[in-house]
Amino acid sequence: AQKVTQAQTEISVVEKEDVTLDCVYETRDTTYYLFWYKQPPSGELVFLIRRNSFDEQNEISGRYSWNFQKSTSSFNFTITASQVVDSAVYFCALKGEYGNKLVFGAGTILRVKS
C-alpha cells in the first residue's frame, strides 16, 4: 500500500520568514514519483513539482526548494522569504511506477501574515 503523511496540520509564519513543509511517504515500489500541489482558496489544485525516485538531486525554483531524501522517505518543501500570497493548503502526493493514480497526504495549511 502507498501512503503519504503530512504531520503538520497548520503552520503560521510572518511574511519574509522561511518555512518548511514536511512530507513522509511509504511505498514498496522501487520506482515512484512524488509531487507537491498548492490549493489556494479558489479550490483548484495547482501542480508545483514532480520528482522521480531515481533522481535525488534537490531542486530550487525561485523562492521554492525541495529536499528529496530516499534514506528517510521524505520529500520536504521549503518556501524562502514567504509572502502573503503563499497562503494556501499544500499537498504532497505519491504515484507508484505501475499505479495510475496519485495518493495524497492530508495537506498542510500555510498561513502567512503580513
Next chain:
Amino acid sequence: DTGVSQDPRHKITKRGQNVTFRCDPISEHNRLYWYRQTLGQGPEFLTYFQNEAQLEKSRLLSDRFSAERPKGSFSTLEIQRTEQGDSAMYLCASSLIRSRASDNTGELFFGEGSRLTVL
C-alpha cells in the same frame, strides 16, 4: 480558458435527491480522474477513465455513484439518493498518457471542483 472546467461549482440539495456533476478536461488529454475531498483531508481517488473506458473504481464509489465518459471527452459523475455524508468537494483532473511509458510524467491537472452540500 483551456484548463479543466467543472460545473456546477456549488450544489446544495436535499437528502435523497440525485445530483450530477460535469467535467470538461483539457482537450487533448486522454485520461480523466474523479477525486473527492472532504474538509481537512487530501483528495481521495474515486475513479478514472482512459478515453471512454472506465478502468478503475475505488471502494469509496458506492452503488449510488456512477460516472461516464461517453465519447472520451467530457465526463459526468452522478450521485443518486444523496446522503449527508456525500457532502464534499468533487474534483476532476485530466492528464495525457503517451504510448512510451518514459514520456509519462504523472502529474494531473485539476479543475476548481464542484462543492456538494447535502441538507
